[in-house]
Amino acid sequence: MESPSATPFARPVYIMTKPAGALCNLACKYCYYLEKSKLYTNNPRHVMSDELLERFTRDYIAMQTSPNVLFTWHGGETLMRPISFYKKALELQKKYAGGRNIDNSIQTNGTLITEEWARFFKENHFLVGVSIDGPQEFHDEYRKTRTGKPSFLQVMKGIQWLNRYGVEWNAMAVVNDFNGDYPLDFYHFFKEIGCHYIQFTPVVERYYRHPDGRMLASPIDGAVAELTDFSVSPEQWGKFLCTLFDEWVRNDVGEYFVQIFDSTLAGWMGVPPSLCSMGETCGHAGVMEFNGDVYACDHYVFPEFKLGNIYQDTLTNMMYSERQMRFGNNKRDLLTRQCRECDFLFACHGECPRNRFAQSRDGEDGQNYLCAGYYEYFQHVAPYMDFMKYQLQHEKAPANVMEWIRQDMPEYRK
Numbered sequence: 491m492e493s494p495s496a497t498p499f500a501r502p503v504y505i506m507t508k509p510a511g512a513l514c515n516l517a518c519k520y521c522y523y524l525e526k527s528k529l530y531t532n533n534p535r536h537v538m539s540d541e542l543l544e545r546f547t548r549d550y551i552a553m554q555t556s557p558n559v560l561f562t563w564h565g566g567e568t569l570m571r572p573i574s575f576y577k578k579a580l581e582l583q584k585k586y587a588g589g590r591n592i593d594n595s596i597q598t599n600g601t602l603i604t605e606e607w608a609r610f611f612k613e614n615h616f617l618v619g620v621s622i623d624g625p626q627e628f629h630d631e632y633r634k635t636r637t638g639k640p641s642f643l644q645v646m647k648g649i650q651w652l653n654r655y656g657v658e659w660n661a662m663a664v665v666n667d668f669n670g671d672y673p674l675d676f677y678h679f680f681k682e683i684g685c686h687y688i689q690f691t692p693v694v695e696r697y698y699r700h701p702d703g704r705m706l707a708s709p710i711d712g713a714v715a716e717l718t719d720f721s722v723s724p725e726q727w728g729k730f731l732c733t734l735f736d737e738w739v740r741n742d743v744g745e746y747f748v749q750i751f752d753s754t755l756a757g758w759m760g761v762p763p764s765l766c767s768m769g770e771t772c773g774h775a776g777v778m779e780f781n782g783d784v785y786a787c788d789h790y791v792f793p794e795f796k797l798g799n800i801y802q803d804t805l806t807n808m809m810y811s812e813r814q815m816r817f818g819n820n821k822r823d824l825l826t827r828q829c830r831e832c833d834f835l836f837a838c839h840g841e842c843p844r845n846r847f848a849q850s851r852d853g854e855d856g857q858n859y860l861c862a863g864y865y866e867y868f869q870h871v872a873p874y875m876d877f878m879k880y881q882l883q884h885e886k887a888p889a890n891v892m893e894w895i896r897q898d899m900p901e902y903r904k
C-alpha cells in the first residue's frame with residue numbers, strides 16, 4: 491500500500507455539499523439519501539447555516555492546490571434552499587477566491603426549477619444535473635412525490651426553462667429493475683429532448699435494518715443484507731450497456747456524450763476517467779452534510795465512514811487523513827483475485843467498492859455484484875475502443891469509428 495503521506499497534494503480534492511441535508515420534496519423509492527435524515531434526528535432544521543457556508547467556502551478554497559475550484563451542490567433536493575442562499579454562496583466565493591477561478595455545479599430533481607432559477611443558473615454559469623429516468627412511464631414508476639404523485643411532467647417543465655435560458659445541463663438517469671430492459675427507449679428520449687450529456691447509473695441497494703430506522707445496508711453490512719427489488723441485475727446492466735453502446739457507436743460519437751462510454755475510452759487510453767467508479771482508487775471526493783459532518787464519499791454517508799466535522803477539524807486534515815487515504819486505496823488493494831487477473835481491470839478497476847458484496851468464481855468475498863454485466867460490456871466494446879484509441883493516438887477523431895463500422899470494420903495496423 492502507498493504511504494498516505496506520499497505526495498498527498500498530487501490530485502485535486504472535491505467535497506460536495508448538502509445545503510438541505512437529505513430534505514427532498516420527492517420520495518423516490520430507490521433513493522439512497524432520503525433516510526440519512528435519521529442520522530440527524532437531534533437537529534431541528536436540516537439546512538446549512540450561513541456561518542457554516544462561510545467557513546466551508548473559505549476552507550474549501552484554501553485547501554485547493556489548483557487555480558480552478560469546483561463547488562458541487564447536492565441533495566436531498568438542493569432547490570429546497572432559496573435562490574438567496576446560492577447568491578450568498580456566490581458572494582462568499584468571490585470574497586475568498588484569492589484569484590482562483592470558481593465554478594458551480596448543482597444536482598436537482600428538476601421539479602422546482604422556475605424561470606427565476608433558470609435565469610439565475612444562466613447568469614452565474616451553473617452546470618445543472620437533472621435527475622430524470624427517461625420517458626414518463628419509466629420515470630414515474632419510482633420517482634414520485636411524498637404523497638405518491640408522479641413527477642415527470644414537473645421535471646419536464648423545469649427542463650423547458652433550462653432550455654429556454656440556454657442553461658448548460660446534463661441528465662442523470664438511474665437504471666433499475668423496471669427500466670433496465672429498455673435502453674433504446676431511454677436513449678432516444680434523451681436525444682429527443684435535446685440532451686447531449688447523459689449519465690446512466692445502475693441502482694444497487696440492499697436492505698438492512700439499522701437500530702436508528704435506516705433500512706439500507708452500508709457496505710460493511712456484509713452478506714446478511716438482502717438485495718432490494720428495485721436493483722438492476724448484472725445481466726440486465728450488461729445488456730443495457732451493450733445495446734446502448736451499439737446504437738451510440740454507430741450514430742452519435744462526438745455528438746452525444748454518455749459518461750460511461752467516455753470513461754471506458756479514458757481507461758483504454760490509460761488516463762483517469764471522469765466516472766469515479768472506473769478509477770483505480772477513490773477517496774478524493776468527500777461529502778459535507780448540512781451540519782459540517784464530513785464523510786468519505788456520497789455513497790458512504792454512514793456513521794462508520796464519518797471523517798469528522800469542520801468545526802473540530804480542517805477539511806485538509808480530514809480529506810488527507812490516513813483513514814481517507816486507506817479508504818481510497820482499498821479500492822485497488824482489496825480487489826479479488828478474479829479482478830486482479832481480469833483482462834479488463836485496466837478499465838473497470840472492480841467498479842465501485844460499495845457493490846462488492848458478491849463472491850468471485852473462486853468463492854472469494856468482495857466480488858462486484860455487477861461484474862458479469864461489466865465483463866460482458868467490456869468484451870463487447872473492446873474492438874471499438876481499440877479503434878477509437880488508435881484514432882486518438884494518431885491525432886484523429888474517435889468519431890471515425892462510425893465510418894469504420896459502415897465499411898464493415900476493415901483491418902487496420904495496430
Ligand code: SF4
Pocket residue numbers: 766767768771772773774775787788789790821841842843844
Ligand atoms: S466509493 Fe464508489 S462512488 Fe465513492 S468515490 Fe469510490 S467509486 Fe466513487
Ligand code: SF4
Pocket residue numbers: 828829830832833834835838839840841858860861862864865868
Ligand atoms: S469486469 Fe468483473 S472481474 Fe473484471 S475488473 Fe470488473 S468487476 Fe473485476
